[in-house]
Amino acid sequence: MPENDVFIAVDAGKTKFLVGAFTESLREVECHRIAVTSATDTVAALESHIARLFARHRVNGIGLSVFGPLETDPRHEAFGAIVGSSEPQWSDVNLPALLSRRFRVPVHFDFDVAAAVSAESRHQTPASAGFVYLSIGTGIGGAFCPPPGAVVSGPGARSDPPQLGHIQLPRETDDAYRGSCRFHGSCFQGLASGRAIFGRWQVPANELPAHHKAWDLQARYIARACANLVYSSPFTTVRVGSGISQVPGLIARSNDYLRTFMNGFPETLCRETFGSDVIQRAVTAPASSLIGAAIQVAEGGGLKFELQRL
Secondary structure, three states, X not given: OOOOXXXXXXXXXXXXEEEEEEOXXXXXXXXXXXXXXXXXXXXXXXXXXXXXXXXXXXXXXXXXXXXXXXXXXXXXXXXXXXXXXXXXXXXXXXXXHHHHHHHOOOEEEEEHHHHHHHHHHHHOOOOOOOEEEEEEOOOEEEEEEOOOOOOOOHHHOOOOOOOHHHOEOOOOOOOOOOOOEOOOEOEHHHHHOHXXXXXXXXXXXXHOXXXXXHHHHHHHHHHHHXXXXXXXOOOOXXXXXXXXXXXXXXXXXXXXXXXXXXXXXXXXXXXXXXXXXXXXXXXXXXXXXXXXXXXXXXXXXXXXXXXXXX
16 A cells, blocks of 8 residues: 555544544554534534545545444434434434545444454453453443454344443442433443543543542442443453543552452452452553544444445
8 A cells, every 4th residue: 555545533532533544554644633512513623634634645445433322223314323422412413424425435433432442452461351341531431342253143243332331330428429421310421431520520530630539539430330340241351441541540549449349259250350450451542442443444344334325
């Protein structure tokens, strides 16, 4: 592939979009950040950034990772659209259709957490192990990554990621915050997302110092969620991505609380897991979903919005 041939990758998040150009070998050529304002203005800015990349490079396709819920049934007329989102202004916005119509190329797309898993799965250690991926940013999402070579068949062969951000957690006794989730109030996302951190402390998460008491509370909520995941799934590793995973000391503190909450039960599981950290920082964080979007378009993965649908 000539040097000026690229794939465009887009990570469409709730507070920012990242737009990158990648070579076939997945080397990042350039990357741009777009602050999310209104849906209309953000989409216009996205199209403008991509148009400039088309002017500078020969583009072979677009990969898109996007928060959900998404319409993933290709038989449905709204295929590719965000449906019933916790972000009301984005409900019914169809980014794959908009980008295909504007740039006349196929768009490979998937949930942001599914794209992140495709990036993280290239860094599995040991290679035989699967893991749970958690994205803790403005919102919270997650997905399961089975071990390499695992055969997934039947109704679950292609399924939407589970709604791990909306699992129910007990509220910590020293937390009076009512919760930020517009559907459930105090679910995992409502208590521990970036939006919840801002709602509780009235300071953006990235402006809170590492010694702030917010992070002890955050570690407890992460640990409680991860205890539920370890108890209810076959995986004993949880990889945490997105911006909040980068807070110094947060992952270590979460592991300490996880050991306390599990309290040695069951002994067989704790013998297996407690020799190492169950909760780990994602290797590709905080750019996991952007890298995953690049992988899916380079390798033809994810869901594909065909030009003939237009």
